[in-house]
Amino acid sequence: MSRAKYSPEKQRAIMATFIEAATEIINEKGIDSVSIRSVASRAGYSSATMYLYFDDISQLIALASIGYLRDYTAEISSKMSDITDPKELYLYTWEAFCHHSLKRASIFMRLFFSRKKNFLDDIVKKYYSIFPHELDNISSHALSMLMAGDLYERNMNILSAYAKEVGFSDHKTEIINDMTVCYYRSYLETACETEPDEAEIDAMTKQFLEGISYLL
Numbered sequence: 001m002s003r004a005k006y007s008p009e010k011q012r013a014i015m016a017t018f019i020e021a022a023t024e025i026i027n028e029k030g031i032d033s034v035s036i037r038s039v040a041s042r043a044g045y046s047s048a049t050m051y052l053y054f055d056d057i058s059q060l061i062a063l064a065s066i067g068y069l070r071d072y073t074a075e076i077s078s079k080m081s082d083i084t085d086p087k088e089l090y091l092y093t094w095e096a097f098c099h100h101s102l103k104r105a106s107i108f109m110r111l112f113f114s115r116k117k118n119f120l121d122d123i124v125k126k127y128y129s130i131f132p133h134e135l136d137n138i139s140s141h142a143l144s145m146l147m148a149g150d151l152y153e154r155n156m157n158i159l160s161a162y163a164k165e166v167g168f169s170d171h172k173t174e175i176i177n178d179m180t181v182c183y184y185r186s187y188l189e190t191a192c193e194t195e196p197d198e199a200e201i202d203a204m205t206k207q208f209l210e211g212i213s214y215l216l
Contacts, residue, residue: 012130015053017043019130022064031106034061059123065111066127069146070134072100077142086162087216091209093145093158094180098187098205105191112151113185120149152181162216176215183211 021042025034036057040047054060083089101108145157156177163173
């Protein structure tokens, strides 16, 4: 079997089938239950076919994980254009991100902190080439952040507007960016270990926002 036999549209449809199968397994059994055999069986293809479209199971899991950004992206896209104050916008994006990511901590930990820096840039581009409709109705500001991939770059995309307004140097802005992402990672690690409920996520988010406000 060769990809050359199929049109680009058919190839994207096959890749989407594998990604959706991986997502179903994550939702039902958890991310650690995703395997080549389980995904291929769920998708209705052979394991050999999967390797025609994906480098390995880690790439497939990462692509499936991008889908968990969908609700967050839709939420911030609908509100970002209404927030004109750079600091308010920065804090809002983190508040929304914490609420969404801490619910799925193991997925977001693996997505943002388990691979090399440039890995996510390629994954994000590949994901949206397969599911381009998910970019419909996304504001330009949200889109630029979304396509950044790497969490450090994503945060800098929003932080830089506030830093420019208050006159932070590039060096100071980079330090704040690094400290913020590292601080967020500590909360994500805690959520992986404790699996917090809604009330605990609200409390963690509030505490996190207090911390990054202090950095500003």
